[in-house]
Amino acid sequence: MTASPPRLTRKEQQARTRATLITSATRVLARKGLRGASIDDITADAGFTKGAFYANFASKEAMFLELLDEQFAEKLETIERIAGDGSDLGDQADRVGRDFVEALRGDEDWSRLFLEFAAHATREPAFGAEFRERFDKLRGGVAAVLERRAAELGIVPPFPADEIARMTFSMAHGVALEQLLDPATPEDLFGSMLRLFFGGVVVASTPAPPL
Amino acid sequence: MTASPPRLTRKEQQARTRATLITSATRVLARKGLRGASIDDITADAGFTKGAFYANFASKEAMFLELLDEQFAEKLETIERIAGDGSDLGDQADRVGRDFVEALRGDEDWSRLFLEFAAHATREPAFGAEFRERFDKLRGGVAAVLERRAAELGIVPPFPADEIARMTFSMAHGVALEQLLDPATPEDLFGSMLRLFFGGVVVASTPAPPL
DNA sequence: GTATCCGGATACTCGTCGGTACGCAACCGC
DNA sequence: GCGGTTGCGTACCGACGAGTATCCGGATAC
Known part of the structure; x- marks a missing residue:
């Protein structure tokens, strides 16, 4: 007892x-x-x-930073896990997106919080700098995944990986916003959009030059 | 004098x-x-x-509504102008996006304000309802333009026009956010992204059945 | 076991902000 | 041109929120 x-x-x-x-x-x-x-x-x-x-x-602002760190660390971990586990299979072009759906979509609270952080970051230079630092790192991770996938597919996309990553981010955050604003938004909008988008990327790509 | x-x-x-x-x-x-x-x-x-x-x-909140109305009315006007002037030319697939770049991209103040409104809309039910009403109307206008373009190209996209419009919106708002957060974001990210995306839409479309 | 330390509760301060009451001077109808 | 009207300025109120000062009780060190 x-x-x-x-x-x-x-x-x-x-x-x-x-x-x-x-x-x-x-x-x-x-x-x-x-x-x-x-x-x-x-x-x-x-x-x-x-x-x-x-x-x-120390202050309200200080706890914002703490929270920012924690939330982004979580996302970074997910991305890095995805970037690392590529040993098993490289298949269709639309597989490219599947992982991002999982990695970049969070729950509603994350979307809301991200939105709040983003707005705050555009107003408070100090916070903005911290935000951007973590944001860039996340995007770097996504870019790395994209590069590996492009190599697997043997193609050279029409834009550098970093820029494609920016586009992927934009879609992720745009969809998250859409879903916050309108509950009628289809659940898998992000997935559908990514497939269309990466379909377009593949079409606009050139074959990779032989080594 | x-x-x-x-x-x-x-x-x-x-x-x-x-x-x-x-x-x-x-x-x-x-x-x-x-x-x-x-x-x-x-x-x-x-x-x-x-x-x-x-x-x-009457109150601070009331002026928010006033502003909301004014800003959205402006956007709606732009979209409807675009929807109306289609008499002259229907050309490449990438023309589809060109107009949206102009119509959905605003200045930085508009992006920031939109972000603020969006956050507010997710918290204040009354404001959210008003917001959604105008938002839906805008999307309806975009969907109409998309449908006309699809007809011009003689294709049937893989998703209903309304859903493609949602995707277009998501991209527009996602890019706007990206640009607010990171000044290093390429100026024409939205344009490039739209071309890739609509390239993918065209590829995934089926020919329109003859009338 | 006793002195010390310190995480957290309580009770404040001070500044700010939305909203109100009222005054004033320029406009209005007559 | 005169009395009522009213758009805007001014002074104020109550609420609230970030941050501080102080205290308490239980853990810790010895």
Whole structure:
């Protein structure tokens, strides 16, 4: 009957609090916006008060950065996993897109939060710089995947991989926005669009020169 | 030397004030966000004070609607102009996109404002409903243009025009976002992307059945 | 076991912002 | 030209939110 140690060291306890706050912040900020959500909103959602917040973060802005980091790290991991597992199969052109559907589409909260972050990034130079840094890294990962796929298919796309990656991002974020704005948006719009788009890319490509 | 009548009737004067406020609101809201911009910010930019604002708008939220209406009306006009002038020429597949580049791309302020409106629309049901109404109408206009172009080319696209229009919108908004987030984004990304995409649409289309 | 430390709660401060009350001066109808 | 009207300026109010000061109680160090 002796329960497993509910005793947590001080550090563990605080780490738990911090994690809880971040989780609540993700949800609350996504729903009410970076400015619309107050610190009290966030801490209340997590079952704490202001004191807990300022024991864990220097300011509201500082926690934005924390959150930004966490969210992007997650996405980067997904992309890198995809980039790495290419050992097994390289098949149809439309396979190119399938993975991105999984990797770049998140849940609704992620879309909302991304939208909020993006808007904030266009206004706050410091935050914008951090945002762009992570954004570029993500795009670099996508570009790498695209290059490998092009090599597998033995084609040279009409634009550099980085630019195709930009286009892929644009579609992902554009669709996410469309889905936020209109619940009637088809669930697989992104997938259909990617297939059409990469169909066009393949058509506009030239054969790779022999080595 | 007698200047032309600087005398304006009361109604004209107020209309001028209102227009000035809306112009300032467009700029200020785009730069600071719907929540970040205060009414004092807006009226100060216009050279007025709070009194002028509340003499012209019932509330901050009400002016959002006013602005929404004005901005979308402008876009709708552009689309309908394009939809109407199709008498002269129907040519290459990539012509399909050229017009949209012009019609759906706005200046940076419009992108920012759209982003703000979109975020607001996902949070405020009433505003969201108004937003969606105008959004749907715009998309309807785009779908109509697409259908005409498909007919000109004698093809049946693999998806209904409405869905292709959604994809076009997604690309337009996605690119706009990309450009806001990263100044290094190629200027004509949207154009290039549209050509690739519609290239893919044409490839995936079937010939139109004879009448 | 006792002194110390510190994560988090509580109770403030101060600035800001949406909205209101009211005053004033220029316009309006007569 | 005179009295009512009204567009806009000014002064204000209540609410709220970020951040701070202080305190408490339980963990930690010795």
